[in-house]
Amino acid sequence: MxxxxxxxxxxxxxxxxxxxxxxxxxxxxxxxxxxxxxxxxxxxxxxxxxxxxxxxxxxxxxxxxxxxxxxxxxxxxxxxxxxxxxxxxxxxxxxxxxxxxxxxxxxxxxxxxxxxxxxxxxxxxxxxxxxxxxxxNGPVHFVEPPVRVDPQALLGWADCPSPCHHYDHSYVRGVLGTAGSLLGIRGTSGEEHQFDFTGEGTVLMQSSEVVRDTETVLRDLEGQIGMLGAGGLQRLQHFIAQRLAVERD
Amino acid sequence: MLAVDLMGETIRALNGSMVAYDGQMTFKRQGITGGEGLRGALRRRVAGEGMTLMEVTGHGTVYLAHEAAEVTLIPLQGDTLYVESESLLALDAGLRTGVQFVGLRGMSSGQGLATTKVEGHGMVAILSDGPAVALEVVPGEPLQVDPHAYVAHRGQLQQDFVTDVNWRTVLGQGSGESVQFRYQGHGVVYVQPAERGGGVLEI
Amino acid sequence: MPAFSPINSKMLQAPVGPGRELYSRRGAMLAYVGQVYFEPTVTAGAGIGGALGRAMAGEHVPMMRVTGQGTVMFGYGGLDVTVIDLQGDTLYVEADRLLVHDASLQSGTMFLGEQGGLAGVIRGQVTGQGLFTTTLTGHGSVAVLSHGGVIELPITPQRPVHVDPQAYVAHRGNVQNRLSTSLGLRDLIGRGSGEAFQLELSGQGTVYVQASEKKI
The missing domain is CATH 3.60.160.10 (Mitochondrial biogenesis AIM24)
Incomplete structure (x- = not known):
């Protein structure tokens, strides 16, 4: 031993x-x-x-x-x-x-x-x-499309087209039914959003990890802000102010 | 997880590491001196390293584990093992423990200023985050180690920081491996596949 | 009826179809193939009484009902997964350890240590352990979560097993349990060896113990 x-x-x-x-x-x-x-x-x-x-x-x-x-x-x-x-x-x-x-x-x-x-x-x-x-996190598990994968369990993919977002109908209904689209409405089952893979290729999965993604997402967003003009920036500022007000409540 | 069959013998084990047992077992906290005499206790106070062992005696099987860490068994035959006290799961009661001051190494790896020294003949069980890898050091073939992955070492080893010219240029730009230890001499270094946080030299 | 099939130490796969529904921990779905639906549930098949028991026990692990037609992969937080098949007997498991189970299993709540009398109850509260457990009875599969995997220890009338309440995951069989203090250690509470309270399991059965003192 x-x-x-x-x-x-x-x-x-x-x-x-x-x-x-x-x-x-x-x-x-x-x-x-x-x-x-x-x-x-x-x-x-x-x-x-x-x-x-x-x-x-x-x-x-x-x-x-x-x-x-x-x-x-x-x-x-x-x-x-x-x-x-x-x-x-x-x-x-x-x-x-x-x-x-x-x-x-x-x-x-x-x-x-x-x-x-x-x-x-x-x-x-x-x-x-x-x-x-x-x-x-744990051994890699290979699956073939079609498959829908929880974002935190997705490790990567090879040869297949990039995935698209899939939302459960109840979630979409919630967004349509209320003014909640702005307010970041949260679903209830915890499983309303997946990455949807179709076509030929291989998807790599892992056991879900707590992804320390905030930093990555922030960096991605900051990278994209460069594409906006003054009008777009103002609109974004307005949107962020509204979200901040909601978060403070 | 470590299963220890006892037939009346005594072992020393990390406080709180018993997850199950059958048979008859008693658990006894070690005195403040931790079996090292008053001088050992005083040195620990100074070093800020708490003595964390209990005595287990009985007939039966006791199961020891801590935070799902991997357990590595190291047989000592008269040589000396240096290990962080939190990484020491269990040892034969016949082994001596003491305190070794390690200077900066402890600070940079998020540990205390002192490390535990285990000497004698018997088995030591150490903990690591993932299975430990044992790496041999021989004269003329030094080993460089990330302080956060260091677990323990044994033998006649000198330890210093890697400080070549290239190293200093990378420092400050944050290469992520900005502080390394170099071990030279004759011995074995145990490293783990995960890095503990909290060191003061993290750049 | 195919049981849950382990994919690796941290993931499993389970079929869903008409007459084969599942209850799973919310957020534990890793992937699925086919038309599968996830809806929140409060009772998780335990009925109102069970739900109340769970609420009283402070076990608020949200569950969801999984229906439809397809295959679902489960896992949670990178924790280890162990599948236990029940053939008419009862599994006692802490609710926060439950990853997924067949909806055909009857679910309930009980308090561990109740055979120890009032002293046992008080001791349970002193240690801060939620020793209310969920019971699952019937024919079907259960998957439990652990930190670092579990070992199965047999309990026989000659060999009772003592378990650290924090390392306890589940047990089954004709087993009596009580909370006990370690010999001679009661006066050391607070500065003791860390093993002052133990769950003593005696009788005939199996206890599942994880390699860690970490709760989920």
Missing amino acids: TTPTYNRVSLPSNDNVNPYVFCVDLNGQWFAQKGKMIAYYGQIRFESLSAGPLDALVAANFHSPLYARDWIVAQGQGKLLLADRGFDVNSYDLTDGNLTIRAGNLLAFEPGLDLKQSIIPGFLTLIGTGRFIAAS
């Missing part, structure tokens, strides 16, 4: 050490999300994306200004151990493919892949050929 002791040589090469720890055999550069490294052997340097010598790499592979501050580049030679909140960790190989994943659950990816922001807030899309590492 005693745990095996690993050293630099005996640690697995680009494989799981256990279901919760992944070992990257680094020989060059990887993008890694901050705070996910737990230990390493060897000569490895961590640089922020703004470091001058990384300009070409970032220009070629990293296209998410929203999340740029959450990421670093690990470069050098060695064994790098990655983990995240004790979640299950898995590696995925993409071959000329695309996969979209919850931003907070992506731990690291090879520069062969391109990172872009998904249209769905809080998600990132990887395109190209290469390997990436992602965490999930």
Whole structure:
């Protein structure tokens, strides 16, 4: 029952050490999300994306200004151990493919892949050929469309069209029946909103996690405010004032 | 979860960690000295680290657990294990415990200024958030560790901060791994797949 | 009648159809296929009496009724899920541990420790434990939540089991229970070993214990 002791040589090469720890055999550069490294052997340097010598790499592979501050580049030679909140960790190989994943659950990816922001807030899309590492609360469960998934249980999707929002009829009726659309009316079953997947592809699910999404949503909204003119900004200000008044009651 | 079969022996276990037992068991809080004598207690007071062990004696099976943490068993054969006191689930009564001051490491990992030292011959059960990974350190092959993932270590190890030039340039821009420990020498370091929060050196 | 099928340690899948309805914790649906409806319910199949008992017990875990035709996946908060199949017997489980159960099961409420008499009741309140439990009786499946998974400990007349009330998840069988104080520890309350109160289960049955002192 005693745990095996690993050293630099005996640690697995680009494989799981256990279901919760992944070992990257680094020989060059990887993008890694901050705070996910737990230990390493060897000569490895961590640089922020703004470091001058990384300009070409970032220009070629990293296209998410929203999340740029959450990421670093690990470069050098060695064994790098990655983990995240004790979640299950898995590696995925993409071959000329695309996969979209919850931003907070992506731990690291090879520069062969391109990172872009998904249209769905809080998600990132990887395109190209290469390997990436992602965490999930419990093992990943793969399902095929058609399926409707609770937003907190959605880990990502591959090859299928982006999902749309699905609202239960009772919820829609509530919105129509009252002046509540503005007031952020809440449903009663707790299950009135899902992501609806159709078409060919694979949906990745996890046990629902308490998603610390406020920050992401805020960043997404702030990013979109740039598109508004003065008239739009005034209308938004009016809307926010009304919502604030309701929240204070 | 750890199941311990007792036939009249005594173990020491983390206060409140009993989840179930059958047979006859008694639980006794350790005195303020925690079996370390007055000097140990005084050092703990200074260090702000509470002694958190109780004595369990009886005939039967006692089940120990804490916050769904994983349990790793470490057999000690005369060597010394250093572990945060909250991560110490149980140990053979024959093992000696003491206090080791750790300076800045404790502060940066959100722990107290002192760590618990366990010495002697016997079994120690430590807790980790997810299964602990044991990483060997040999001369010429140092190991770098995120302080928040550190759980325990054993052997003859020197610990320092990673402070190369590159490191200082990343500091302040917040690389997320801005403080690291480097272990050199001969020994084993135990790390966990989750990071505890609350450290003062978090940047 | 197919039972709940576990997907992994934290998720399960259950069919829904005519004559096969479910009660589940609100917000515990992870995904579904087909036409499935979720509506809030107060009684969760327990009738008004049961609902009152639940309210008195301070068990306000909102439940919903799941109907329609399809397959539903359940899980909650990343907690571990354990499926227990009942064949006419009764499961005693704390309401906040319930993830989902067949609507065919009869639901009720009882107070754990009542065999311990008034002293048991008072002790239960001293420890701040909500030891009112939900009972489920009949033929069907129940899924319970735990922090870190559960172990099943057999209870036999020769071997009663003592459980930390906070680690207790559920039990079944012909079992007597009472709250007891650990030997010689009553004078240490407040600064004791942390094990001053235990739930003693004796008789013939099974108790489910989680690897944590954490309530849900």
